[in-house]
Amino acid sequence: MIDSLSIFLGGENRITLPFLAYPPLFISPAIPLAALIIIPNAKLPTIAKQILSIPLLLALVLIPFGFTNGNRVIDLIAGVLNYNLFLRFLELYWVGPLVQDRAAYATVESLWIDFWGCMRTFPQPAKEDTKDLKKGEVKVYKKDQKFYHIILKLLGSIMVTDIVGSYMNTFTGTELAQIYVDRPAFFLVVFFFATIILNSAFNSLGYSIQLFYCLAFEGGSYSSEQWRPLMINPVISSSLDNLWSYRWHQLFKSTWLAFPFRPVRILTDRLLTKKVKNSKSISFIMASIAVFVASALMHEFVIAANMGWPIYSRFYMGEQVIFFVGHGLGAMVENVIKMSVVKKLPKSFTESVWCRILQHIWVIAFGYLSFIYIMKGFMTWGFHHDTPLTFTRPWFNELIRSNPALLSYVGGNVPF
Structure with a gap:
């Protein structure tokens, strides 16, 4: 019994499954969870759905700890997906009914929008009269692009991911931790390359998803106004708020708005509304910090599942929390400074190029100093060594071997 349960310690204890068997396993709990939630409560009441959901929700959490494909990129995707499926269904089955006193029910359309809403804008009836729409009218998006426009963007993102990935593949987490201490200027260069590859890798995924949607559901054409890239060059962010609210990927925005943002905001407001004057502002701040905590726990979850609980708890536990909660607090400090200091400064400065430069330096410096906390666990685990894009890797390695002077600038x- 103890030996059989040890597989759920993660890491090397896990059962390795072939590729074709692995994806169906890690999404298998989500299918009945989705099927149950769309059943009208007149046919299946909330309490019955909640009872049936318990083992399925537990399975979502345990599968990444118990099973692996052997490919670390696929394991990364599985862990991230299951974590967010757990949060979304936990909100639908339990958090929403308990906090907002609503039934455990969702429509097929709402689940569809939840899934695609990270990239695609779904038109909703206008809540009031605007310049372009009257109340109740729905905006019509003009299709101005074809599927091959997506292919060009996808190929560009793949090329950048492959080339920069060949460089990042030379490093391990241990090496980068040492470079962070011994060669801080060089670590800044690596930090920029890491940001570039994250941008291109996420956009490769995003354009692949968009291409599928365009061909499968939009007849090969789409509205550019209706879609956004997953990542919008985070390296040029002007603030931490701009980084996380706009430029960073929004893959899990609908999930994290549903839980933890809205429940934390509602509960905090209920708790403080009769005790303090600015309860809504405080509840918004607490809800925003809760989203950063949710992101931190997702990254902690993935590292724990893939490195194994003993190694994770000894060496890496809490690093992701430091990174994400730190960024959440940094964004909060930014807003306080904007409201208390920046608005008192002359516009000749706040709208100048020097102010914009200072803003960019602040974001880069904060990201540079904190990057070690998010990077070390993932790079030590080595997920970047299993990327499927290896076209330029042999050429890059040969270039390094032929030019020994370059060895000091790679991992x-x-x-040889």
Whole structure:
């Protein structure tokens, strides 16, 4: 019994499954959860749905700890997906009914929008009269692009991911931690490259998803106004708020708005509304910090599942919390400074190029100093070594081998 349960410690204890068997396993709890939630409560009451959901929700959490494909990129996707499926269904079955006193029910359309809403805007009836729409009218988006426009963007993102990935593949987490201490200027260069590859890798995923949607559901054409890239060059962010609210990927925005943002905001407001004057502002701040905590726990979850609980708890536990909660607090401090200091400064400065430069320096410095906390666990685990894009890797390794002077600017993972 103890040996059989040890697989749920994660890491090397897990059962390795072939590729074709792995994806159906890690999404299998989500299918009945989705099927149950769309059943009208007149046919199946909330309490019955909640009871049936318990083992399925537990399965979502345990599967990444118990099973692996052997490919670390696929394991990363599985862990992230299951974590967010758990949060979304936990809100639908339990948090929403308990906090907002609503039934455990969702329409197929709402689940569809939840899934695609990270990239695609779904038109909703206008709540009031505007310049372009009257109340109740729905905006019609003009299709101005074809599927091959997506292909060009996808190929560009793949090319950048492959080239920069060949460089990042030479490093391990241990090496980068040492470079952070011994060669801080060089670590800044690596930090920029890491940001570039994250931008291109996420956009490769985003354009792939958009291409599928365009071909499968939009007849090969789409409205550019209706879609956004997953990542919008985070390296040029002007504030931490701009980084996380706009430029960073919004893959889980609908999930994290549903839980934890709205429940935390509602509960905090209920608790403080009769005790303090600015309860709504405080509840918004607490809800925003809760989203950063949710993101931190997602990253902690993935590292724990893939490195194994003993190694994770000894060496890496809490690093993701430091990174994400730190950024949440940094964004909060930014807003306080904007309201208390910046608005008192002359517009000749706040709207100048020097102010914008200072803003960019602040974001880069904050990201640079905190990057070690999010990077070390993932890079030590080595997920970046299993990327499927390896077209330029042999050429890049040969370039390094032929030019020994370049060795001091790469990591030690270059085969000779």
